[in-house]
Amino acid sequence: MTPQNGKTLRIALLGCGSVGSQVARLLREQAGDLAVRIGARLELAGIAVRRPAHPRDAGIDRELLTADAMELATRPDIDIVVEVIGGIEPARSLLLAAMKAGKSVVTANKALLAENGAEVHGAAREHGADLYYEAAVAGAIPLLRPLRESLAGDAVRRVLGIVNGTTNYILDRMDSSGAGFTEALEEAQSMGYAEADPTADVEGFDAAAKAAILAGLAFHTEVTAADVHREGITDVTTADMASARALDCVVKLLAICERSDDGVSVRVHPAMIPRSHPLASVGGAYNAVFVEAESAGRLMFYGAGAGGTPTASAVLGDIVAVARNRLAGTRGPDASTYAALPVMPMGQTLTRYHVSLDVADRPGVLAQVADAFARHGVSIRAARQEARGADAQLIIVSHQARDAALAATVGELESLGVVRAVASVMRVEGEEGPS
């Protein structure tokens, strides 16, 4: 079946790597179904690549290849520009030029949206262009559309997610095999789950970009990557993993976006969550995101967070949406930032700490440690002491308090004479909500 009206929409594909080549394949293989769903034929009219002479999949029509991405992105016959190059430039200039030239834009570029979101959204508004980017966060999982549209009549309170598969794989291995970080990273690299330079993943930059995008959509507020408090997993130790196990918790790298009366807090850091929490069982390279909304309650979205084909599925969903909008002469909802809530610094964010201390095993130690917490106004939820020869291990889990007060407490603990060493400090999530 093909559409009766004989209409065709022409697509420019910028980038033809693992995602782009799958987008090209799906456009080819699903052409018939897509035409019926959209009411017009989609034609792949050009593919911009750095090296047109480079060997490609047999399915890629070499006639379509060009090295001049800017010419392609602004060519008069093009309706929809799909950007899967990644990174800030040249992607930014290409998308701005495409929108100025009246094209609808679909992108998977989380870095660009997290760094230059205001500029790119502003251009979309100014030129009346569609700007869709479901694939930028959590790969194939339909997450941005539910946040933007399904929950448009609700008030999101919290987004809590595992949005980086590489670090989830590494932490999973550390938990299950007892391996240290370096060993687990090497294993992830040999399996192809981590890149040769793993910085973007293990230092939390990738997750922070996604957190910025999620927080912006969830809270109708402009949030950039620089607003996100970011801690990676390179300092997570086998002692931390053991502490988590003792509490029946696991360690996950979480992206956390919260709204309180004071504003929004957006952060990425490793944290302990109870094994009974739905996010705890998200293994390997999968992603999952928990959303708590005032009326809808707790929702969870789960699926493949990366990979060429899953990400291409999300890109195709967006292509269908912008194609339909184009035919109807309309555009999708803008990412609204009307709420313009203040982004709170990490020190003001309410968190809970788990602290494991090596202490002298003698009377009065707990009193001194408890006193340090009290001086910073932090209340203790649980304390447990275990003898270890002449020394002892003292484990404290705090109630919620400002992160700055908790950090200052840990600083003071380090200076106490009875504390031989602060063995492990980690935040705890997934139980008490923010007040």
Next chain:
Amino acid sequence: MTPQNGKTLRIALLGCGSVGSQVARLLREQAGDLAVRIGARLELAGIAVRRPAHPRDAGIDRELLTADAMELATRPDIDIVVEVIGGIEPARSLLLAAMKAGKSVVTANKALLAENGAEVHGAAREHGADLYYEAAVAGAIPLLRPLRESLAGDAVRRVLGIVNGTTNYILDRMDSSGAGFTEALEEAQSMGYAEADPTADVEGFDAAAKAAILAGLAFHTEVTAADVHREGITDVTTADMASARALDCVVKLLAICERSDDGVSVRVHPAMIPRSHPLASVGGAYNAVFVEAESAGRLMFYGAGAGGTPTASAVLGDIVAVARNRLAGTRGPDASTYAALPVMPMGQTLTRYHVSLDVADRPGVLAQVADAFARHGVSIRAARQEARGADAQLIIVSHQARDAALAATVGELESLGVVRAVASVMRVEGEEGPS
């Protein structure tokens, strides 16, 4: 902040029960936010109820109440009709008249969509009306929009879900407390999770309506409730629960929509799934739906499946969407049925059976039982025999086979002399996919 353009869209609410009263409350409480998100003010202009004089929430403006739903649904000043009455009539006539009168429609009415989907969708197409119904399936969980839109460029292979909270609560109790069906049902009724007449839930009618809607959207094919093979949970015994536990499985009432080369199969029945399957840990009154798509892979959506406020959140999301469409002079995508795949009878569907038999404990029994399976072309995946005094319990798990062949095998087992009783028969899901 209010929209600059001073535009107002007027809403007629049909029904003011547990969902409707929450829709009215959210429209009132979120008025400011909604106006900014939509670009126009939403005004609740009338509420149709059976008994206008009946006591109501303090927040309901009694001036808006009317007993004449038809007059309200077609009144010239109304833009959007929200139907939360439920059931076929008068909801059907009201929605058809509203669409004919040019209104956009939002409904939570699963029964109407599953029974008269073709008629209602046809009217939407004929009159160019928006017809949104996210709240009809799985309450607050954004599920239909991802299926219709996010996965619009993908091919869905399977939908597997827990879509009825009442039966999930009952099966949960049977699993955790060892209670029988009747006892667990009574507990659910006393907790308010099951109605005085629980037929729609425990016989699977509610889940079957939802399965029909999901299958229609997933496979672009017209599917009605009558096409759905339906078995409820009233025959689930403590012996079945024990058999499941022995296999490290749990029993869930599943809605299963599958696409194969032969067509689509849509069914609702209790089944064993492994405890390690993500659906196994969905407890109490929660819903969760697994979607397997060709490119996106496995996705899961989880959240509150019912309740006034969560369902109202989904209704509000739809109201925002149709309001935006109306302002833009466009409408959302139609539910397409272009694929028009045949719906296969249950007998042709590929399933797996778990069968527990009380047999005589003597040589040759397994051979006779295995022979019965072989005669029907069903291959055995696992067999285990346990002595119980003079008798024995023989447990067989089959490989995938046509359901008719499996049913015929069980019929033959019942007639075998060595089989004293067929203690438990249940399908097994969540491992092997359809071929």
